[in-house]
Amino acid sequence: MSEVAERRGPGRPRKERGGASTRSAILRAAADEFAERGYEAASLRAIARRAGVDSALVHHYFDGKADLFAATLEAPLRPDRVLEVVLAGPRDAVGESLVRYLLERLDDEKSARRMVxxxxxVLGGGPGTRMVREFLTREVLSKLAALSGRADADLRAELAAAQLVGLMVTRYALRVEPIAGAPVDDLARRVGPVVQWHLFGEPGSRLDGVASPGE
Known part of the structure; x- marks a missing residue:
């Protein structure tokens, strides 16, 4: 696929600098824009102006704002894409599938280090906390909430996310045993039903009585 031609202008990078330099300029501009304005307020057009490139080039190198944001973080996985994969399977296995998918992709030393x-x-406060929170709210939590269709859908999504984040912190950041060394399948079988219950179960009901979607 041919590269979109850059439109020269004041401060715009020269074409001969190459794709790698242009992509790096976009990433630097995006990091600054997200830090200053947050995920919600940042726009691809504003990022293009800050990088000194035509907005078409941003779309050439990145699928959209979520893709660009994940690239600035050097995230080992895309949380929003995780949901796409998981939701392609049975709805009554969403919880277990989410846990298994996350852990399988983070059980790589490089990926685990980056996630930490x-x-x-995120936990340190400041601009990083705000922009990641807004990203998760728009691209992940809203989609999780839509699964249940209940009046308390937002709370359900946040509780499910809290379970997943807690597991990642314990396994990869704190490395608490035996969770840190437990097999992925074991953790998926144990934690998955809890996530499923948060999303679909009835408050006050037994955990082993998790309701399937639509029940």
Missing amino acids: VILRT
Whole structure:
């Protein structure tokens, strides 16, 4: 696929600098824009102006704002894409599938190290906390909430997310045993039903009586 031609202008990078330089300029501009304005308020057009490139180039290198945001974080996985994969399977296995998918992709030393850096950034407060929170709210929690269709859908989604984040912090950041060394399948079988219950179960009901979607 041919590269979209850059429109030269004041401060715009020269075409001969190459795709790698242009992509890096966009990433630097995006990192600054997200830090200053947050995920919600940042726009691809504003990022293009800050990078000194035509907005078409941003779309050339990145699928959209979520893709660009994940690239600035160097995230080992896309939380919003995780949901797409999980929801392609049975709805009554959403919880277990979510846990298994996350852990299988983070049980790589490089991926785990990067996720720990991101978690520390989020928990440390400041601009990083705000922009990641807004990203998760728009791209992940809203989609999780839509699954239940209940009046308390937002709370259900946040409780399910809290379970997943807690598991990641315990396994990869704190490395608490035996969770840190437990097999993925074991954790998926144990934690998955809890996530499923938060999303679909009835408050006050037994955990082993998790309601399937539509029941």
